[in-house]
Amino acid sequence: xxxxxxxxxxxxxxxxxxxxxxxxxxxxxxxxxxxxxxxxxxxxxxxxxxxxxxxxxxxxxxxxxxxxxxxxxxxxxxxxxxxxxxxxxxxxxxxxxxxxxxxxxxxxxxxxxxx
Amino acid sequence: xxxxxxxxxxxxxxxxxxxxxxxxxxxxxxxxxxxxxxxxxxxxxxxxxxxxxxxxxxxxxxxxxxxxxxxxxxxxxxxxxxxxxxxxxxxxxxxxxxxxxxxxxxxxxxxxx
Numbered sequence: 070x071x072x073x074x075x076x077x078x079x080x081x082x083x084x085x086x087x088x089x090x091x092x093x094x095x096x097x098x099x100x101x102x103x104x105x106x107x108x109x110x111x112x113x114x115x116x117x118x119x120x121x122x123x124x125x126x127x128x129x130x131x132x133x134x135x136x137x138x139x140x141x142x143x144x145x146x147x148x149x150x151x152x153x154x155x156x157x158x159x160x161x162x163x164x165x166x167x168x169x170x171x172x173x174x175x176x177x178x179x180x181x182x183x184x
Numbered sequence: 185x186x187x188x189x190x191x192x193x194x195x196x197x198x199x200x201x202x203x204x205x206x207x208x209x210x211x212x213x214x215x216x217x218x219x220x221x222x223x224x225x226x227x228x229x230x231x232x233x234x235x236x237x238x239x240x241x242x243x244x245x246x247x248x249x250x251x252x253x254x255x256x257x258x259x260x261x262x263x264x265x266x267x268x269x270x271x272x273x274x275x276x277x278x279x280x281x282x283x284x285x286x287x288x289x290x291x292x293x294x295x296x297x
Contacts, residue, residue: 073227102284111188111273111287112228127284159227163283171216171235171277173285175227 072096073176075160081182088147090179092160094140101143102161102173103127103135105154112159118143150183157181186211190274190288197264197295205259205291207248207274215276217241217250217257218285222271231259231272264295 072095082088092101100119104112104127114127116135124135132154134146147154160176191206209217216235220228232241237252246261257274274288 100283109289111190111275111289112285113287114284117284161228161285171283172218172230172233173283175220175229177227 073160073162073174075158075176075179077179078177079180081184082150083184084151085149088150088181088183090145090158090181092143092145092176094143094162096162096164096174097140098162098164098174099140100163100173101137102163103133103143103145104159104161105129105156106159106178107156115145115158150181152183155181155183186215186276186278186286188274188276188286188288190291193290194292194294197293199266199295199297200263201295203259203261203264203268203293205272205274205293207257207259207288209255209257209274209276211255211276211278211286215278216283217248218275218277219246219248219257219259220273220275220287222273222290224270228273264293266295266297269293269295 074093076091102117103115106112113129118124118137136144158179161173163173187210218233219231221231222228232243234241234250240249248259271290273290275285277283
């Protein structure tokens with residue numbers, strides 16, 4: 070299994086509070102991604118990173134920001150959480166320079182509930 | 185834009201039955217196609233993939249063939265087991281260096297003994 074951990078694994082918070090989710094990898098992969106998973110929608114890309122301090126928006130980026138100060142860590146921040154951000158969040162990594170181009174490896178997920 | 189349409193679920197089968205989960209896609213260029221599987225309480229795992237037309241991906245008895253003419257990538261297995269119960273996601277990768285994935289909505293499979 071790819072070395073990807075996410076923290077916390079579960080979190081309950083209140084509307085309006087800031088929340089930061091962490092993704093940590095030990096594979097030294099260049100690309101990292103944040104997805105959210107909601108019933109009926111599959112997984113949707115929030116933000117991704119193609120290197121340290123290099124990030125870009127995905128299809129559902131409103132209300133989220135990201136940072137990547139080290140290769141191994143990719144942080145997702147909800148500046149002011151809303152109930153519509155209740156979801157399961159997955160981090161993924163990939164390394165297009167490896168033999169397995171295109172393949173993404175997923176972390177175990179973080180279940181976030183915003184009350 | 186790119187999109188993936190998956191067979192609506194849930195799907196319930198008896199052990200040893202034949203499985204087909206339909207997946208069709210819309211994409212520009214020549215995407216790579218994937219099937220991911222998610223077991224209860226876990227993240228997604230790559231099940232199989234195909235990177236060009238007529239390629240067949242296979243793993244653990246599952247197969248899918250990249251059909252450009254019908255823009256499809258249907259997942260099949262000849263004889264399912266209870267342990268195959270999971271959610272299955274079809275996905276495509278967009279062209280470009282970041283290779284972002286576009287997912288279908290997922291199909292819940294339950295296999296009964």
